Each structure stands twice: as C-alpha cells, then as structure tokens.
Amino acid sequence: MLDELETVNELRAWFASHGGHFNPKIRYTSVFSGLSIAALEDLPPDSTIVSCPIPLAITPSVAQQALAEILKNEVITADWNERQLISVYIAFHWIVDPQSYTSLAHLPYLNTLPAPSQLCTPLHFAAAELNALKGTNLYGATLDRRREWEAEWETCRTDLARANKAWAEELTWERYLTAATYLSSRAFPSTLLSRTPSLLVSKDSYPVLLPGIDSLNHARAQPVSWIVDYPSDSADGPEPTIALVSHAAIPAHSEIFNNYGPKPNSELILGYGFAIPDNPDDTIVLKIGGASSGSGKDWEVGREAKGIEGLWQEILDAVYSQPQGDDETLEDNADPPPEWSLILDAADMLNSMSSTLLSRLPEPSTEGNLRPDVALMIEQYVAGQRDILLAIIDFAGEKEAEGISSARREGHVLDEDLAEEDEDEEEEE
Known part of the structure; x- marks a missing residue:
C-alpha cells in the first residue's frame, strides 16, 4: 500500500493534470479519521483553498457510463439507485486493475480516503459499541440503514454476476460498505454545481463527490463560500470549476475547515462518523x-x-x-x-x-x-x-x-x- 506522502503527491499530480488547483500555502495533514488540510502559513480572509474542475466530480451518470463500458452492458445497472451506481463504481477500482480501464479515473483520489478501519459510522461499530446505542433513535436508524444497504449490495452482486461471476464475488460487503460510507460522509448535493450554488437538497438533486473539495473536515458555522465558474459554453473553452473560499483568516499550522451546514449529531454520526459536543443543531x-x-x-x-x-x-x-x-x-x-x-x-x-x-x-x-x-x-x-x-x-x-x-x-x-x-x-x- 502507498504511504501517505506518495498518496498525497499522486493526488496533487493527478488533480493538477485535470485542471485542479490547491492553494500553494496549504498542505495535507494526518488526523484520526484520515487526511485533512492545514495552512502552511497565515492565510488572509477570502482565500481560495481549492478549486476542482466539475468534470472531475464523481456523479451517478459518470459512474453509470463507466460501469456500462466495463460490463459491456447498459441494462445491468439500469435500475440501480445513485448510491449503488457510485458505490460500485468506486469498488471497481479495487476489484479490477484501473489501468486496464480508462473509465476508472479516480484511483489517486480514492487512495487518499480513510481506510475501512478509520471509518467510524455506526455501521462500522463493533457489537458492544452498537449495543451502547440501544434506547435511542439512532440504534433503530442504524439497523434500518444496514438492512437497506445490504439489500442494495445483494442486488448489485446478483446483477453483476450476469456479466462476470468473479467480479460479483469480489464485490464484498466490506467494499460496498466502505464505498457507500465514502458517499454518505463526503458527498455534496448536485445543487452545489449550479450557477447559483446551494447546499439545499431538492427532489431533483443527486449526490456528487468532489475531489479536493471534500478533503476539508466540518466545523459548524464556518464562514465559507462555493464559487462556481462556467467560463464558456464552448466545447473548446475552459472547463467549469467549483472553488471553496474560506472567509475567515486562518493562522499558520491550523486546520482549514469546511461547513456542511447545520446538522444534528444523529445525522453526523450516522452519515459521517463524528459528533459535536453540545451541538446546537x-x-x-x-x-x-x-x-x-x-x-x-x-x-x-x-x-x-x-x-x-x-x-x-x-x-x-x-x-x-x-x-x-x-x-x-x-x-x-x-x-x-x-x-x-x-x-x-x-x-x-x-x-x-x-x-x-x-x-x-x-x-x-x-x-x-x-x-x-x-x-x-x-x-x-x-x-x-x-x-x-x-x-x-x-x-x-x-x-x-x-x-x-x-x-x-x-x-x-x-x-x-x-x-x-x-x-x-x-x-x-
């Protein structure tokens, strides 16, 4: 397995080759849950931290198109929901050699995400830890989510077996759970990519993963903005981008935070694997x-x-x-x-x-x-x-x-x- 320095260097090189940009005054740093971003030196207010080309996002349509090419069958994934599409797309980076399939384009990004042992949502709890939630709504919500995700996983394995039984067997529960947890803990609503970005989820929105943008951890009420730039409608023009801007001054060596919006601890624990003490939300x-x-x-x-x-x-x-x-x-x-x-x-x-x-x-x-x-x-x-x-x-x-x-x-x-x-x-x- 690649060590931290290699994974970060590969991410930076891959990100830049696709038009992504990190502020030169930031660096990746280790935290208990994986990697985060910190300031190398003092950053003034309104600093752009990272800018990601929108075509680099992992969306349900990107996942479905890639899987159709790999499986040589569009029908197999036709009835899958958004989580199934993105989770299986992610898992295929671990099932096959990504270098053999150009449609599997996100390995440098995935290599920087937390290992399964670092994921801390209730679906990753040991039995004693889950039992400690008995008597709360979160205990039942965890069991409901596990049943839902396991049913999705079984459907994906059954459908994949029609194309390749070996690949279906390689789609283990741990791999599906890991990928689905990446989605629950890192996804943004597609409304963030509109010309008027918003974190509000609509009935027509769908989850997207934004490499680089999702490297920042959450801090409640952190003053940030997402700036979307659609410079040209021409196919030959620059690609549209989404940038994260921090409006607070950031001292040197401090972690730089994003703001996921107001969320109660029940949602933070179930979807992200952390809680906020005395959470006002x-x-x-x-x-x-x-x-x-x-x-x-x-x-x-x-x-x-x-x-x-x-x-x-x-x-x-x-x-x-x-x-x-x-x-x-x-x-x-x-x-x-x-x-x-x-x-x-x-x-x-x-x-x-x-x-x-x-x-x-x-x-x-x-x-x-x-x-x-x-x-x-x-x-x-x-x-x-x-x-x-x-x-x-x-x-x-x-x-x-x-x-x-x-x-x-x-x-x-x-x-x-x-x-x-x-x-x-x-x-x-």
Whole structure:
C-alpha cells in the first residue's frame, strides 16, 4: 500500500493534470479519521483553498457510463439507485486493475480516503459499541440503514454476476460498505454545481463527490463560500470549476475547515462518523403512534423544544378525538370537553411519552471494550437527546400549568386542589 506522502503527491499530480488547483500555502495533514488540510502559513480572509474542475466530480451518470463500458452492458445497472451506481463504481477500482480501464479515473483520489478501519459510522461499530446505542433513535436508524444497504449490495452482486461471476464475488460487503460510507460522509448535493450554488437538497438533486473539495473536515458555522465558474459554453473553452473560499483568516499550522451546514449529531454520526459536543443543531424525532391516535408523521424537535408546535397540536387533536367518559363514543349532542381539560390530558400524554423515552436512554458506558472516540461520540449524542427530552418535559409542565390556571378561572376544583386542601386539614389537626 502507498504511504501517505506518495498518496498525497499522486493526488496533487493527478488533480493538477485535470485542471485542479490547491492553494500553494496549504498542505495535507494526518488526523484520526484520515487526511485533512492545514495552512502552511497565515492565510488572509477570502482565500481560495481549492478549486476542482466539475468534470472531475464523481456523479451517478459518470459512474453509470463507466460501469456500462466495463460490463459491456447498459441494462445491468439500469435500475440501480445513485448510491449503488457510485458505490460500485468506486469498488471497481479495487476489484479490477484501473489501468486496464480508462473509465476508472479516480484511483489517486480514492487512495487518499480513510481506510475501512478509520471509518467510524455506526455501521462500522463493533457489537458492544452498537449495543451502547440501544434506547435511542439512532440504534433503530442504524439497523434500518444496514438492512437497506445490504439489500442494495445483494442486488448489485446478483446483477453483476450476469456479466462476470468473479467480479460479483469480489464485490464484498466490506467494499460496498466502505464505498457507500465514502458517499454518505463526503458527498455534496448536485445543487452545489449550479450557477447559483446551494447546499439545499431538492427532489431533483443527486449526490456528487468532489475531489479536493471534500478533503476539508466540518466545523459548524464556518464562514465559507462555493464559487462556481462556467467560463464558456464552448466545447473548446475552459472547463467549469467549483472553488471553496474560506472567509475567515486562518493562522499558520491550523486546520482549514469546511461547513456542511447545520446538522444534528444523529445525522453526523450516522452519515459521517463524528459528533459535536453540545451541538446546537441537535434534534430528536418523535411520532404519535397508533392509527387512531396520530398521523404517523415524524416531528423533529430541537433544543429548548424548538419546533414542538406541530407535535403539540397533533397531541391536542388526538386527545380531542378520543372518547370521553365511560361511553365508547360521544353522544352527538354531547358538549365537547372544555379546552382546559384537553390541555391537561395532552400535557400528560406528552410528559408520559417524553419521560418514557428519557428513561430508555443509555447511561454512559463504563465498559472498556468501546473505543474511546466512539464512547465519547455516543455520550455527546445521548447528552443532546437527554437535554431535548428534558426541555419537552418542561414544555409539558408549562402547558399543564396553563390548563390548571384556566380551569381555576372557570371555577373548577381539580384533584390538585383537593389534595392541597387535604394536606392543609391534616396539618391543622
């Protein structure tokens, strides 16, 4: 295997030969997850860090065209999704000799990506590490993703076997998982390549890998811009490029960061393999279960119960639709329950649901069979989930107080009031 210096030198030479450009004042440096980019000397604000020719990007269409040429059959990949196309394209650099196929054009780039042992998404967790996520949404999301990706992999192997059984056998699960993880952790939406670049994903966008651009790690709120240049529509003119510009001054020897956009730790861990302590963008996904009691919609609630309004309204609607009293259904002429009663029931339902989820969250693992980086990542994620659930419980308490106040204003005596009167009488006796 090539060592780090050789891989970086080969990448630089390959990148430059295709029109790519690195700022001469930056260098590649080793971090725990592979390679990143740091400043050799002070960089002023608005420095261009790297510029990549857009034709050098790995896109689903590039992957499909390359695989069709190698397999000599366009039909085999016709029904594959974007992840299958790009992942198998990447894997073929390891299955066959890329020098024998000009369509496999990205080996110098792939050689600089993290080794499988350095990938740290939950699909790469050991059994004990995955078990440490039990009780969280991320545990179920990990199992769902594994089932989805394994099904894709099996489909690809079956289809490839129609062209070459040996190649199908060489497409191992580890290779597919590694390639798919590269895509989940490094891809940008194709909207970034438009004349008005954006990280917003649309229904028509697709994932793309941008060599050089994707070498920078993530820092929340890092001030960066992506500059797309389409200099000419002529086939003989310069190729369009995308450049990453850092608007912050960067001290010498400091790592240079990109900004992947606001993402909760659940998404960062599942797709990228890292977490941010006290991540302000953390969320938890909640759902009102049961066909009769909820819509089945996922509600994403953030810190300080941000975004809870829709969930609260659905709970109110669910409580209102439930039968009241001893009868299975309300009489047509029955008066609807007072608003304060609905609020109290809804607050109790929200509090109960959140308290149950809170009780299920795992405690920080004290076992020594978890890698320290993984244990810390899980701890940071769970801490965020706990903070959000506590905020939701506080929100439920505030709603309960509103309902009680409303009932008392209408002259109703509540169980809480009777309990207080009993306590006062006992004290007097």
